[in-house]
Amino acid sequence: MATLTLRNVRKSFGGFEAIKGIDLDVADREFVVFVGPSGCGKSTLLRMIAGLEEITDGELAIDGKRVNETGPADRGLAMVFQSYALYPHMTVRQNMGFALRMAGVPRAERDRKVAEAARILQLETYLDRRPKELSGGQRQRVAIGRAIVRNPKVFLFDEPLSNLDAALRGQMRVELTKLHEDLNATMVYVTHDQVEAMTLADKIVVLQAGRVEQVGSPLELYHHPANLFVAGFIGSPRMNLLPATVAEANGAGLALELEPGGPRITVPSQGGAAAAGQQVTLGIRPEALRPAADGPLYGEVRLVERLGGLTLLHVALAGGKAVVVQIEGSDPTRAHQPVRLAADGAACHVFDAGGRALPA
């Protein structure tokens, strides 16, 4: 068992409050990802859980027991850093077994645990090499191996993949998911990369300026972002966000105008939550837009990105706004062509003037 409970957790550095009161429950064996822009407080929050940073106010409990005053070594956690922090003069075997040796674990048991971790991480053939004889991905696996041998209740990862190239990051994401399944451990993972968050997490915690913006499964955040910040942050390419006015609101839904008297976009089932004349922001994911001869939006294609399986059209709308359209497969549309676009109303999001999503 390993649960984490944060209650009104705060962190101040001098007069600056970096973490502004966070409540969070991490369930046993859950993979929780903290994601947010640079400086939002992700690492600080993780370091407080690890015991590397004092908690200014609030309470942190592991398995229901307060640990605010417990030292990092006694919390039963293991942390994996972005920088790997391997000892250059030691072999992989020595690096992985180091913490156990320091803890006085007998050699035979140490070797057994290192061999088991090496098997899980497919490092068996590298055990006698030194870090400089390994690739970046292999070094990161050794750093993870050092955590595994300690058999921690909770694994903490601080941007562990950010020093790797894109292809290796993709491969390591798959390996981390598998590792989570194999080890059956609670994992807390920090990244600024929302794709990493989406692919790894059972539960994502979106942070901004020291506060939680939303907590939910990847698909909950994708399909039901609570506010404009989450809508813009989760999803790649980003959700298109367009200022609009409610032209009509009734039981059937909302009719929105991007320009007064202009063509309307109908969004079903949000009619009760807004009034005619209200200023809102319309959110349309790129895949919810498509070229259509009778579409209500009109503009010019500025750029076409052909990604093979997908085509992205960058369109300048007549009103001056720009949108991105994502089409499955290849598409014959060319740059500088006029285009009409239709939106899948059921997939649209509407946010009030304060940036909060209108209830569906």
Ligand code: ATP
């Ligand atoms: P990044 O993705 O860039 O690593 P982050 O979300 O992990 O960012 P933190 O490193 O947690 O952000 O920092 C949160 C805020 O706290 C930042 O404004 C940072 O400048 C500030 N901060 C962090 N550590 C300290 C410190 N030791 N002293 C003063 N301010 C700090």
